[in-house]
Amino acid sequence: MDARARAIEELYAERYVAFRNALATVTGSRETAHDAVQEAFARALAQRHRYRGEAPLAAWVWKIAFRVALEGHRRPLAVPLEDSADPALLHPELDPELDAALRRLSPRRRMVVFLRYFGDFSYAEIAAACDVSEGTVAATLAQAHAELRTALTPAGAAR
Amino acid sequence: MIDAVDTDLRRRFAPLVDPVDDSDWHDVCPPRARRLRGALAIAAVLALSIAVTATAVSVPHRIVRLFGDGKPAPPPVTRSFTDFDQITGIDLAAPPRRVVATAAASLWVAPTKGGGFCTLVKLRSSEGAGGECGPTEPGLSVEVSLHGPFSRSGGVLGGPVLLRGVADEHGADSLRLAFEDGATTTIRLVWVSEPVATGFFLYPVPRQHWRAGHRPTTLTLLSAGGRELDTRRITGIP
Numbered sequence: 001m002d003a004r005a006r007a008i009e010e011l012y013a014e015r016y017v018a019f020r021n022a023l024a025t026v027t028g029s030r031e032t033a034h035d036a037v038q039e040a041f042a043r044a045l046a047q048r049h050r051y052r053g054e055a056p057l058a059a060w061v062w063k064i065a066f067r068v069a070l071e072g073h074r075r076p077l078a079v080p081l082e083d084s085a086d087p088a089l090l091h092p093e094l095d096p097e098l099d100a101a102l103r104r105l106s107p108r109r110r111m112v113v114f115l116r117y118f119g120d121f122s123y124a125e126i127a128a129a130c131d132v133s134e135g136t137v138a139a140t141l142a143q144a145h146a147e148l149r150t151a152l153t154p155a156g157a158a159r
Numbered sequence: 160m161i162d163a164v165d166t167d168l169r170r171r172f173a174p175l176v177d178p179v180d181d182s183d184w185h186d187v188c189p190p191r192a193r194r195l196r197g198a199l200a201i202a203a204v205l206a207l208s209i210a211v212t213a214t215a216v217s218v219p220h221r222i223v224r225l226f227g228d229g230k231p232a233p234p235p236v237t238r239s240f241t242d243f244d245q246i247t248g249i250d251l252a253a254p255p256r257r258v259v260a261t262a263a264a265s266l267w268v269a270p271t272k273g274g275g276f277c278t279l280v281k282l283r284s285s286e287g288a289g290g291e292c293g294p295t296e297p298g299l300s301v302e303v304s305l306h307g308p309f310s311r312s313g314g315v316l317g318g319p320v321l322l323r324g325v326a327d328e329h330g331a332d333s334l335r336l337a338f339e340d341g342a343t344t345t346i347r348l349v350w351v352s353e354p355v356a357t358g359f360f361l362y363p364v365p366r367q368h369w370r371a372g373h374r375p376t377t378l379t380l381l382s383a384g385g386r387e388l389d390t391r392r393i394t395g396i397p
Contacts, residue, residue, distance in 0.1 A: 014261065024177070
């Protein structure tokens with residue numbers, strides 16, 4: 001096995017659950033997210049010669065996974081990929097207040113939040129995954145944090 | 160301020176994180192699975208365990224790793240094993256290799272000249288590591304390790320909380336972990352070829368299962384057909 005394939009396998013071992021959980025906010029179920037992550041890693045392996053190492057590997061594979069997830073939804077791709085998703089909590093009933101606060105965020109901002117807290121993505125990984133600068137990620141998260149802080153009660157945050 | 164909000168949100172999202180690990184690398188990479196089986200067939204000619212080879216083909220759950228195919232250890236891990244060597248007087252027969260990697264920690268193994276092996280768990284979040292050498296008990300053995308703060312009055316305040324252990328049972332395929340709240344999850348067993356010839360597992364207990372009423376209770380070793388081979392009670396989480 002070559003070094004790039006080994007790195008993809010290691011990424012899978014370490015981040016599979018996080019990828020699936022983040023992607024489930026796009027696909028709407030654990031099962032479809034699982035299928036999308038499996039397909040994404042298979043494609044990443046097959047196309048690994050195209051990865052140039054300029055972005056974090058996690059971000060490169062995430063972009064493949066995101067595209068696979070949207071293909072599964074059969075959404076028209078006339079709009080940019082990142083704008084064609086409307087991610088949401090898989091089980092809003094577990095925290096209705098958080099769900100309501102998240103729904104008030106723009107889809108793009110919500111996706112960044114989910115990448116951060118479900119996908120455990122670093123700022124650099126989010127930046128590469130969304131094709132923006134790290135500064136933009138920091139600003140986006142700061143705005144999302146401000147909106148969420150306003151909407152969430154301390155009692156709910158302490159649950 | 161951002162860090163405080165970040166921490167609050169992490170806490171808020173934690174109960175919403177689905178901990179079920181239904182990953183399956185062999186499903187992602189069937190060509191590699193075929194190659195691995197081929198390698199095992201060759202290895203069998205070189206007197207590797209026939210039992211390992213036979214079950215590797217028929218068992219869908221457990222992962223089979225050729226020891227020499229594992230990731231070589233970085234210098235801090237190698238140094239820790241060298242310390243083992245010096246403290247215990249046990250001579251290592253080969254450099255350590257990584258056998259299990261999770262988001263929280265990785266498990267490294269090195270065979271010893273006496274026929275056993277040493278293991279070491281390396282946390283991803285720090286330089287911290289811990290390990291042991293020596294023969295294992297037949298069947299299933301499991302240890303709980305806490306790597307974060309916990310309350311004197313009971314309760315884990317920070318992780319990771321790790322379950323790790325070995326299964327010295329050739330028919331072993333996977334593990335079923337049961338929790339106080341009735342939930343169960345499957346833990347993948349990684350079977351490592353000669354010279355180790357033992358199954359290993361490493362499981363970071365999800366945050367929602369640190370609390371009383373939700374903690375792990377029993378770990379059961381299962382065959383590929385679902386037969387219970389061994390069971391251990393889980394204790395040690397305050």
